Amino acid sequence: MKKFFKFGCLGIIGIVVLFVVIAIATGGNEETVSTGGTGNKSTESSKQESGTKKVDASEQTTDAVGLKIALGEMKVTKDKIQVGINVENTSSKTVSFYPDQGSAVVGDMQLDANLFLTDGQIGGDVNAGVKQDGVIEFLAPDGKSIDVENIKEVKLLLGDVTPDDFSTSKAVEFTVPVK
The missing domain is CATH 2.60.40.4170 (Immunoglobulin-like)
Known part of the structure; x- marks a missing residue:
């Protein structure tokens, strides 16, 4: 029972860590909308995506x-x-x-x-x-x-x-x- 509990907890912690790593790697702000503030220019090209x-x-x-x-x-x-x-x-x-x-x-x-x-x-x-x-x-x-x-x-x-x-x-x- 102790082994099951130990490996079960480690497995759950491992899955949570994996989800966090994936979220950080794939997440982030890919949007580049300028706020118009000083020194805040858009880095996106003038070419627009379809449907945007x-x-x-x-x-x-x-x-x-x-x-x-x-x-x-x-x-x-x-x-x-x-x-x-x-x-x-x-x-x-x-x-x-x-x-x-x-x-x-x-x-x-x-x-x-x-x-x-x-x-x-x-x-x-x-x-x-x-x-x-x-x-x-x-x-x-x-x-x-x-x-x-x-x-x-x-x-x-x-x-x-x-x-x-x-x-x-x-x-x-x-x-x-x-x-």
């Missing part, structure tokens, strides 16, 4: 309660939309902003951001003078897919920016045309 559209959304900017918010690149595939974003708190107050909990609307479909697939440091409490950038992933609902070829625009609803004293707040929304 890449949009330069760097003209899309806004200021909400002293937080400058700018988009970078946006990549649309049949199962997700990736949006590069950068923020800079130009106010003297800490502000709260959670774009990685926002949503995107394509036609009559809403895609919710996946908090765990967000790449980079973006959102939360942003202290005065701090710059952040990252890539937010909006996933298509189960069983649905995005019609990449016929998409005309993506509406991004990224939530409110609120200062630490809760005196005001402003919703952040972008409508990005897709050509």
